[in-house]
Amino acid sequence: MGSSATPDMAPREVRERIRSGVFTGNTSGFASGYVQCNVVILPAVAAADFLRFCQLNPKPCPLLASSEPGDPALPTLGDIDIRTDVPAYRVFRDGALAEERGEILDLWQDDFVAFALGCSFSFEEALHADGLEVRNVSEGRNVPMYRTDINCTPAGRFEAHMVVSMRPFSPADAIRAIQVCTRFPSVHGAPIHMGFPERIGIEDLARPDYGEAVTIAPGELPLFWACGVTPQVALENAGLPLAITHSPGCMLVTDVRNAQLAVL
């Protein structure tokens, strides 16, 4: 992958390599400084409910763009063809993972709607730029994620318990992390909880439901952010005949700068 794309490559160049099938892996660290997105693709009949689910649950589902029905373009995010510009796709049939593949040209339907949702890569970059240590990055692990007992507000067939990601910080750094992430509401924003995992239904921080556990040092507080895996859970729960997402870590790379998402 290192020969096919580099961190300082422009987002358009990364997408070209993805589109041509040269780049098929994890996009973390590539086209640094630019927004990467979670992707959900649904038939139009379910799109209004999903849109409403996002609007009702903006912290786990921060919607950055959605396509016209049948149109694979997302022009506000760049020169994108959503059928080819994600490194790896997951195809769900009746709510179950059926297949993973590198493009969805032959699966595309003229009633499909594509949704692009903000991702934690953006706020992790802001935390790092502020001089804060992001533990999953410094330990080279996928961020630990946990199912909680927090109910998202349901919309039609879409419902889910919120999934959260966890990053530990010293108290002073935790206060700063809250300030930094508050500037970025469209990429999950400020944490939704801190300090007491059992209060949100998490039994053991050492056993995440997704990703990998990270070290929590004595005197550190675990901070919990609403996570973009939540809409994927809602999608599985909805049991649609056909739906498509990106594969975890294999995100849509856009032309929007992370800095442009800051509200101040």
Next chain:
Amino acid sequence: MGSSATPDMAPREVRERIRSGVFTGNTSGFASGYVQCNVVILPAVAAADFLRFCQLNPKPCPLLASSEPGDPALPTLGDIDIRTDVPAYRVFRDGALAEERGEILDLWQDDFVAFALGCSFSFEEALHADGLEVRNVSEGRNVPMYRTDINCTPAGRFEAHMVVSMRPFSPADAIRAIQVCTRFPSVHGAPIHMGFPERIGIEDLARPDYGEAVTIAPGELPLFWACGVTPQVALENAGLPLAITHSPGCMLVTDVRNAQLAVL
């Protein structure tokens, strides 16, 4: 006191009643919406060091205004005579409390400089306006304050361990409280610590060094703010022949609106 001033009275009216000696008590809740200040009065020979101490330690010592030497006016804060417009003064001689009195007309020196520092009343009002419960207010107690082992940066003869005030919140409310207070850097700003009192040298939250203990419910985090008692401790440590402050809770009421202190 209720007959002499009311919460909806304009700051100028409250000051007039203080100046005439009708109002001599705690100013909490009066002239609501307006900034109240901690007051320190020093001879000019020590003023430069104290000013530098404030600039080096802006979280415990957020300086809002200082007077010209010998001039008892603070025109940026209102039509103020600092010799009469504080309900109760404390007079320190050689660093020790010598006297409490209602005006300092006969003590005033032509080399005195008056300093007005931001106070937690302003951010407590912002927290309340945001719908958050401020425990010391809801329990009708003076906020609990604690000496810490955090060293302020010294300046000349001024040095102190930071004093902090503590307010407990649920994790979600704690995150919101950090956001709200971040808007008000000139009245102590965001908390400086949370969660682990022993990490900043506090042995027992039930035994504050100043003020009164408040209830901390299970699942609540104690949040710690830099406190305006810190400069008073620095003043005592400096052991000046003569210095004057307000009495705790008996603040200088100004014409500046709390909302004007918000940086955004």
